Amino acid sequence: MNLQIASDQFASLKGPFLRAVWGCLSFAAVVGSLSSALGATTNVAVIGFAYNPKVLSIQAGDKVIWGGLGTIHSVTSDTPPETMCGTTPVPGASCTNIFNTPGTYLYHCVNHLIFGMTGVVNVAAVVLPPVVAITGPVGGSVFADPASVIISASVTNSSGSVTNVEFFSNGSSLGSLTSAPFNFTTTLLSVGAYALTVKASASTGLSATSAPVNVSVVTPVAVSNFFPRITNGQFVFDHTANPGLRYAVENSTNFTAWSPFVTNTAVSNSVEVIDTFQVGNLRFYRVGRLPNP
Secondary structure (H helix, E strand, C coil): CEEECCCCCCCCCCHHHCCCCEEEEEEECCCCCHHHHHCCEEEEEEECCEEECCEEEEECCEEEEEECCCCCCCEEECCCCCCCCECCCCHHHCEEEEECCCEEEEEECHHHHHHCCEEEEEEECCCCCCEEEEEECCCCCEEECCECCEEEEEEECCCCCEEEEEEEECCEEEEEECCCCEEEECCCECCEEEEEEEEEEECCCCEEECCCEEEEEECCCCCCEEEEEEECCEEEEEEECCCCCEEEEEEECCCCCCEEEEEEECCCCEEEEEEECCCCCEEEEEEEECCCC
16 A cells, blocks of 8 residues: 655635635545513503593503493493493403504493593504514634624514614624615624624614624634545545634545545544545545635
């Protein structure tokens, strides 16, 4: 068996491996909001011949409970068909109505309308803040220094329109966009840990901030291939790496035409590469660190 090790470095290469740093090895073998979602509850009491409070302002989905109606008071809608508690007597002297549709609802007591026993429920549409989330990069992503990172955000808004989407790193503003798509490219980030967040603001005056996505930028190690060996009938070698960075392995039979062999994301400081062992064939291998996405 004849094994040959080369450690050439390629400063620039064509295609997707541009800016990659290569190590080379050859072998010749013998190889919204919770409260809005649940709805609020407002109680209305009867004091003499009056509802208290007489005028209510609530949001869609809220509940109103009228109590103390006795056997002589009613909560009767001014507009048929009946949408509140009907006429007297009201069972249990209490009734409940949930207002799901925005609008103005007028009601009265059938027996005491002559005394001005009326009430109003003003129901406003629920105004919700935007919903914003970072869709890229994924949490735990690792980039090689220096890194220009694309932060992509998904923003939905059911109330008003989105007016501004601002991007942050470790609490400091990176910049903002006012229209979709919300894909922001950072300036070059140096070595360190970064908590990325996005804040979306709407024309309603409400805003929301995404959950943080944590990424890191590391100093890339030089790519070096080492420890070539034959194990269980397979050719095996290792290469240096940074956990979280991506590497591509190519092979060639003539050191000129290279073919993709395997691409991986390193999980440790060294990566094991395994290929079939072919007797009498000459093959060369090189490993390149891929550019940041």
